[in-house]
Amino acid sequence: MGSTRYITSMGELTRKDNSLCFRKNGKNVYIPVENTKEIYCLNEVSINSKLLDFLAANNIIVHFFNYHEGYSGSFYPRNQYNSGKLLVKQVETFNSKRLCVAKSIVNGIGSNIAEVLYHYYKHNKKEVKNTIDWINKEFVQRINESKDIHQVMAVEGELWQRFYGEFKNILPEDFIINKRVKRPPDNPINALISFGNTLLYAKTISSIYRTHLDQRVSFLHEPSEGRFSLSLDISEVFKPVIVYKTIFDLVNNRKLQVAKHFDKKVNYCLLNEDGRKIFIKAFEERLESVFVHPRLKRKVSYRTAIKLDCYKLIKFIMENKEFVPFSLKERM
Incomplete structure (x- = not known):
């Protein structure tokens, strides 16, 4: 691992x-x-x-x-990477350019969801084309025209709902989602999504910790006293790439099965220990899998790509260089 x-x-x-x-x-x-x-x-x-x-x-x-x-x-240990200068600039950026960063993040989510769906479109799942077309046209236009964070988050919510709606075309019947339920998850697919998102959130906390960014000052999500909201921001664009691709591969290849790998209680459903081990192994393998980064001209893992997004955000905060989150299509 x-x-x-x-x-x-x-x-x-x-x-x-x-x-x-x-x-x-x-x-x-x-x-x-x-x-x-x-x-x-x-x-x-x-x-x-x-x-x-x-x-x-x-x-x-x-x-x-x-x-x-x-x-x-x-x-985590006492933060070695504290930077008062960056913290001041990060708060200034929140006050003056929050909407700009939030739009970049949500556009990144849409781009990566479209790319994941396009993989299935190429493999004869033609039904997903409607959502791909909606993302490429109406979604992008509505994000760019959004006037505030609430409008951006409303479009993001519709994006995820449309994505979940395509699961019936991608997954076998016993894994189809009726609606997204988080705490606690109520069926196998919700259990997988919640577990995967939680692992990715923690991975992102670790990545941000090893930079000078402050975990508490976020842009898309409201800064909150109860959680590291910047980790929620940074992890969003990686969910389609890491969490959902892992889920689809495990379920469609029958490595995870409802009867063998889940504990179903009265009101909730969780992975059992064997199921967790299978998911963790696949999740880590995807994180460590590499691709050639076109700008760096070298092989980079998805784990490194998360950290690179942190550095892109620092460049935007300190030098006003355009912030474009990781794109599965562009591989950067």
Whole structure:
């Protein structure tokens, strides 16, 4: 899994000499500190302050998730990348150019959704063409003509609804979505979307942490006291590329099946431990898959592309260079 370690079982995470030790069912599993940049705790994990000191010294971020596979919070070391100058400029940009950044983000989401749908159009799913045409014409026009954030978010909401409406043409019948339900998800496809979006959100938190950007000052989403809203902004354009492509591949290739990989309760539905492991493996493989970046003239992973979007935003804030989020079509 590269630099990310996932803990899917209940247990205790401690420091053992100069490495990490996860103890479950009376057995120790050692986690090397070298190359570990983040840990995802997807179950109940006990920790202590001695461990936190060790994690901080080794610059390792830990993300915690609740019973419903939702994001609870993160521990990360004292921020090494604080920049008062950038923070002041980031707030100034929010006040003066928020709408401009928000439009760029939503245009990026639309572009990437259209590209994902076009893949299926090429593979004889001709029904998706109506949504592709709507994105390329009406959607782009309405975003460009939007006068405020509320109008932008209304068009974005319609974009996602149209995308979900195409699932019936892409996925087998037992995975078709009736409506998007988040907390908690009520069927297998909602469970996959929620879990994937949560993993991507945490990945983006880690990427932003390693830049000078401030997590709290966002542009599309309202800055909020209860969450890192800039991570929501940056992650949006990557959802079609990373989360939904992972879901479609796993479901259509029957690597995830309703009967085998989900726990269905009275009012909700979650991936079971086997299902989570399958999803995490595919999610990480997609993050680490590479493409040739046309401007950098070298191979870049999708994980790096998230960080590059952070740097693009910094360039916009500090130097007023146009902010164009990652495009699946352009590969940059």
